Amino acid sequence: MSTIRVLIVEDDPIIGEDIHDMLTNVDYSVVAVAYSKAEAIDYINDEQPDLVLLDINLDGNYEGFEVAAHINKTRRVPFLYLTSYSGKEILERAKPTMPMGYIVKPFNEKELYSNIEVALYNFSKFVLPVSLKIEMINSKINTPLTQREFEILEGLYEGKTNRQLAESQFVSVNTVKTHIKNIYEKMNTHTRSETIALVHTLLH
Incomplete structure (x- = not known):
């Protein structure tokens, strides 16, 4: 599979399907929509996505942070948070987990695409050697x-x-x-x- 493969982690099925439709309208491939922390971790391990769109609030808890910790421990994959929260306390908890972006709901297709493009580019510069020969x-x-x-x-x-x-x-x-x-x-x-x-x- 040569397209960019995205895992959506979102506990609201309607929002998950909306994001799925947004991504498949352009040059992205959705490997799965995970509705819980356990599903998300299984898909990350088994499917090896190129990018993860990660809801912070899963099942009424901030389990998105735990998924982020798993990504940082086991795989070098960029992820962006999707959240309804924009308060300072959540932002302070989010920053140390090193997301490549933070998208506040509701968002439109243009906001999603531009955030993904910036995230993938920044991740390449963050992870890769400066000089690739x-x-x-x-x-x-x-x-x-x-x-x-x-x-x-x-x-x-x-x-x-x-x-x-x-x-x-x-x-x-x-x-x-x-x-x-x-x-x-x-x-x-x-x-x-x-x-x-x-x-x-x-x-x-």
């Missing part, structure tokens, strides 16, 4: 990437969608998908987040 990558893998594949890999790091990659490379979306498939094969990975995590490991 094709020679460094190719010296660590058995089958070297081509220059075009490396440029696509850089775009994946910046959180670009397939459509954005196609526009920046002046090629079709299908061509981008082919390049991503080749990258996965050469790096023995299966998802964007897995590929990002591997490169981070290789360069440290």
Whole structure:
């Protein structure tokens, strides 16, 4: 799967479906909608999403913070909080968990998309080495990437969608998908987040 794979964690089924519809209108793939902390953790472990949209208030408790703690301990995945709370106390609890964004409900599609794009870009700069060189990558893998594949890999790091990659490379979306498939094969990975995590490991 070469699209950006998103897990929605939201205990209100109606809101969860609304977000699902917003994301599938554009170049994102929803792996699941989790309605509880336990479901969220299971999906994070099993599905390895590229991004998590995380409701803070699950089942009347602030269990979103516990899901965030699990993400920070086990996986390098960006997440954004979705919440009805904008008070100082909740913000102070949220900040140490290092979210890539904080979206206050209600929000519209434009707000959601722009927050996701900024989150993915900031995460790439927060996690990745400042200087990503094709020679460094190719010296660590058995089958070297081509220059075009490396440029696509850089775009994946910046959180670009397939459509954005196609526009920046002046090629079709299908061509981008082919390049991503080749990258996965050469790096023995299966998802964007897995590929990002591997490169981070290789360069440290």
